[in-house]
Amino acid sequence: DTEVTQTPKHLVMGMTNKKSLKCEQHMGHRAMYWYKQKAKKPPELMFVYSYEKLSINESVPSRFSPECPNSSLLNLHLHALQPEDSALYLCASSQDQKGRGQPQHFGDGTRLSIL
Amino acid sequence: AQKVTQAQTEISVVEKEDVTLDCVYETRDTTYYLFWYKQPPSGELVFLIRRNSFDEQNEISGRYSWNFQKSTSSFNFTITASQVVDSAVYFCALKAAGNKLTFGGGTRVLVKP
Numbered sequence: 001d002t003e004v005t006q007t008p009k010h011l012v013m014g015m016t017n018k019k020s021l022k023c024e025q026h027m028g029h030r031a032m033y034w035y036k037q038k039a040k041k042p043p044e045l046m047f048v049y050s051y052e053k054l055s056i057n058e059s060v061p062s063r064f065s066p067e068c069p070n071s072s073l074l075n076l077h078l079h080a081l082q083p084e085d086s087a088l089y090l091c092a093s094s095q096d097q098k099g100r101g102q103p104q105h106f107g108d109g110t111r112l113s114i115l
Numbered sequence: 116a117q118k119v120t121q122a123q124t125e126i127s128v129v130e131k132e133d134v135t136l137d138c139v140y141e142t143r144d145t146t147y148y149l150f151w152y153k154q155p156p157s158g159e160l161v162f163l164i165r166r167n168s169f170d171e172q173n174e175i176s177g178r179y180s181w182n183f184q185k186s187t188s189s190f191n192f193t194i195t196a197s198q199v200v201d202s203a204v205y206f207c208a209l210k211a212a213g214n215k216l217t218f219g220g221g222t223r224v225l226v227k228p
Contacts, residue, residue: 042206042218043160088158101148101167104216106160
């Protein structure tokens with residue numbers, strides 16, 4: 001079982017809907033990440049939170065809004081998404097962002113489909 | 116800039132065959148880390164191994180082994196006596212300056228019974 005839990009596992013939404021993806025870890029990690037993965041491609045980094053502060057935004061459109069309410073939780077708020085945003089969204093965590101050798105631990109992901 | 120290349124997009128083997136996945140990386144940094152992840156159909160990326168740039172020892176873990184060669188900038192992964200459960204996409208990744216994880220394109224391994 002993964003130590004990073006993501007909900008929901010699947011989400012279908014229309015382009016005008018507002019929804020949120022949730023991620024939770026209880027490993028005491030202080031860095032958390034959102035990735036987007038299209039079919040047959042590697043994950044692409046979207047956001048990094050370090051000690052609950054946003055440290056990296058990879059020029060992600062504003063229709064994706066991340067939030068880190070505390071050190072264990074990471075949300076991704078979705079609004080007015082486009083069909084091309086359909087993908088697997090992966091959450092990951094690591095001990096902290098600066099330690100290069102620390103592996104990132106990933107959740108199962110949320111498979112998002114935009115109608 | 117960092118780059119990771121996995122030249123094999125898909126490998127198909129019959130159960131019990133050995134399979135080697137190639138990974139070639141590029142970085143100007145002298146300190147860096149290399150990783151391998153497994154992604155089964157369920158979607159989760161499972162961390163398999165980490166190797167730092169100063170440690171060229173090969174490693175074996177059960178049926179998995181890794182060959183790190185700094186001279187050729189390669190970090191290859193071998194699955195010995197493959198099993199159907201090994202069917203997955205395998206990603207090689209590099210972390211150097213900037214602390215972002217740079218993934219290769221992935222190699223899909225299909226193990227047939």
